[in-house]
Amino acid sequence: MAHRAPGLVRRLCVQRGLEVRGPLDGIAEPVAEGARLVLNDRGITLRLLNREYYTSFHLEWRVIERQIVSRLGRFHLHYHEFFLPKCGGDVLPAAPHQIWNWIGNWIESYSLPSSAYSPDAWHPYVVSRRIPVWVKLFSVYPPEGLLAQRVLDSLSAQARWLRKNLEFDVRGNHLIQNLRGLAVAGAFFAGSEPDEWLRTASKVLFRECQEQILSSGEHFERSPMYHVDVLLALADMRDAFQAAWGGAPDYLDAVIAKMAEFLGKVLHPDGQIPLFGDSTLDLTPSPRQVFARLRMDFPNLEPERAVSYQVGDYWVYREGGNFLIFDAGPVGLDHLPAHAHADLLTFEASWGGKRLVVDAGVYDYEDSPERAYCRGTRAHNTLEINGQNQCDVWSRFRMGRRGWPGNMHCDRAGPFHYAWCTHNAYRHLGCPEVRRLIICIEKGPWLIADWVMGRSQASLASRLHIPSEWNICSPSENGALLELPPARLMIEPGSASGHTWKHGTANYFPQFGVKESAHELVLEGTTPNVLIWQIRSHDVESAGCVVSDRAASIVHCGHECIVFFFEERN
Template sequence: MISGRFPRTIRYTPARQLAHRAMLMTKRRALSALARNIPALKTPPHKKAPPLAGDLPAPFLSGAHGTVSVKNGQYTFNFLNSPRRFTLPVDWHREDLNTGTRLWKLNLHYFDYLHQLENADFEALVSDWIAQNRPFKPGYWLDSWNSYAMSIRLVAWMGEYQRRQAHLGYAFAERMIASIAEQARFLQANLEEDIGGNHLIKNIRALYWCGRFFAGETGCKATRTANRLLARELDRQILPDGFHFELSPAYHCQVLADLLDCWRLMAPGSLRAKLESKLVLMAQIASDFTHPDGLISLFNDGGLHMTVSCGALKDAYETLLGPWPQALSGSQYRAAGFFLKRTSKLFLAYDAGRLGPDGLPAHAHGDVFSFELSLGQQRMIVDTGVFEYNAGARRAHSRATVAHNTLTLDDHDQGEFWSAFRLGRRPGVIVNSACITAGNWMVDARHDGYAHLDGSPVHRRVITISDDETISIQDAIAGGRGQRAVARLLLHPSVEIVRDDRDHILLRSGEARLRLEAESARVSVVERPWWPDFGCEVMTRQLVLDYGTAPGEWSFQLHLETAASHSNTS
């Protein structure tokens, strides 16, 4: 029997994606069956490597997903804050790596850590991978010949070949180039059009690299494919306001880095000019979503150090296109649904948009009407972040609405999250009005993510920031029948909680002071995890504001205060 959430999930997926997935599944099964009976498919190719271009592209804006070190013949890889040791020959498919989404294993096969190795270790590791990893083994598409991993690996291998070519042995160099050519052909035949999004951008970047790395028809074919895909994906993936359509600031920065590299590798022309106009918008967003601590916002999937750093992005952008845009004091990205406020004292980022694109909600969280707040350089109210992509309790919590700084009814989610990346029913979000100016900052919006509950409740939140930088939040539930309404605020681990003699709550971290007034709510404190990066868990506290039952209207305020005004508070 098919669960109702499956049809509620599949109905949002474009037919072209479903058709491409069906084609890939059929092809994978057929090729795996053939490989069992054709010995030639089990050994590395002996084709002569195609000719290389005269001016090979150099590494650019490469941010490794982890680290590798070698001592006494032992390779220690550290991905997702989890180290593991290997010796040659490497067991690339060790059983403990085949869990969940296999993200650690994918990182191993990315090879974007190669720049950390000496030439001898570099040659040994690449040679070992080529010898042991042939396509078309059962499950080959999950890791070693996964097109996303391959896109990262191709760029890493080509970049390191350019950097080390004078020091590589002839036989190894020929073998490496032949493997790069084989992987490039495979990628062009297995593009991730069933997934799309940032995965397809990675494919496009790798193809532009191949176009510049190989001479003749091999390079030309890769460039033609990259141009065709990019011309289509720019308008599909980059919203009119410049935000990447998956609505994750971290993934937005990753896509910005990949597209900057594409721009660098492309020939001049109308497509490159169009890409440049998109990059200008995307850079402004990256600047705006950088907290005063220099790190990116954590809305939806991502991590503080998941992708290329904001500083490296800035340097790369200025090398290619000119001055990095200054963060704006007040900005609104209506297509994406984000609204921001920045002063000398505070930075607030507010989400009043949809969860994600209908065809790719994999990185979406239940965070409609959630916000992040920094005072000075200090994060005070934070997004929960992400510990892992493997399905389970941690993955479910990272996506759940109870983990975000918004309101729940009977702890239900705003969307129907399931498995590691699936989303069935999802809310409609409408911004009733917004005023983002130097003197006024207000967003009034509503969503119907709880309308399936008894009484069809609809949540409306109005958030304002006054001249004295007091943040006021008004919540209202229209409809509903007795569901418990609860708002939540997740605090940075450095924040202390102090109750004053009026039972107001003072939040302090260093010189930062924030007073919570919530007269219409009963406030309690619970322990919750904060996951600033993959594999990194820090316990912190969450304020739970129990409003009562729906329908109803409630409010709370956050007042900025100086350390001097509370000098007598211990």
């Protein structure tokens, strides 16, 4: 996107004596594909969260808003991110003067920062997302004449509104986005008031980074999607501080680098995020675009030699295009479980670069059956006891009773790469400890074993969710063949003393508002049984696994053998 002369921008003034400090064209990019504006012969089509809405060429904001049922959809309408180029390109969806006329119409329709009058358009989080869009557009294609003055007056009013309504009650990623909006406005405008916006953003951001960015580099809400969102927000704030002050706070570079390093370590071989917690593939830019925005090299996700490592509360195994990530961390924050799911000890996997085992993703943020399903245990690749969720998820973003994981143990012994962990989420059912052991054998099978410590009788169900692009052939009591050429895999259920397994279907939501079908494999048994899934290439020898009821397991594959001894929970 080419610049207009900065002088044209700086000569404009706004109310209360504010002036424009200078252009900020590097912010608010890349933009995700989740929101699009398309012009056609009949008018305008807006695509928000994979739903299409139609209006005339005048872009009648109120008409579209009334069509949108979900609040998140209305939020995306008022972000205005569909006005920006997509995928790192430089082509706007319409002529600049047309976009500014539509923004002028928006100012007329939503001029009052009153939550009673327009709660979605003036929600602090929405204002935080909209300010960088307008600033970027103004920096590159400033509007002409009186409209420019109206836009600047509205921008300054939005920044003042945001300064008074920072979401200290919600915190988390919302507050980070608030600070992004405030910092961008402070860097765009000049004067004592914008300088105070910048100082406030910098001061609060330092404190929030100390709390919100874990030592591993992960964002503390433990959603890969929001991790990407926060990472890009920090990059925009770094640019804003650099533009206004000639340099950003020293700690910010280190935080951004640490977050990027974490992101690179948890990606599937397809270069996309795992769908842990509230995560989808379409509401944030792709990780490749993120690394390009940060001017960092994209990591190698398909090492020739097998490697395994711990990153934070995750254990990762990689061997070429084969990948497994084991989530042994808490479901989320005790004080902020909004984006947490009942998914303790879940995992995802890819084989040959294709996704093989997936969590359900997210369909919506409404009080819907889909929302309840996505947050529940049965939507994840983990053990469910007595048909109950691990945690008491309710409403859209709430969680009551919950469990916590123990410490993860991981290591390597010869060709055996392994990790195991426990959780106590079913202690109210008389099952004080659930254990999961995952073993990845180089060039060999993978084993996922689940068992329960305790004396209560309970029914067990261990699930695997497999995208429908995989074809399941000839299921029998001994397992099934999975095919996605050139890959041919065997999935074999097993147990210590009797089990049943079945093949069905389940919902899969890789994008907001998109419902797909996935294979659901369910391995069932009762305590004190041990349930074991084995995944292997069809031409690789099966492994044997014996897990005792108390504290040990023996695994053998070919001429290799390993014995595990498990520590008891204190």
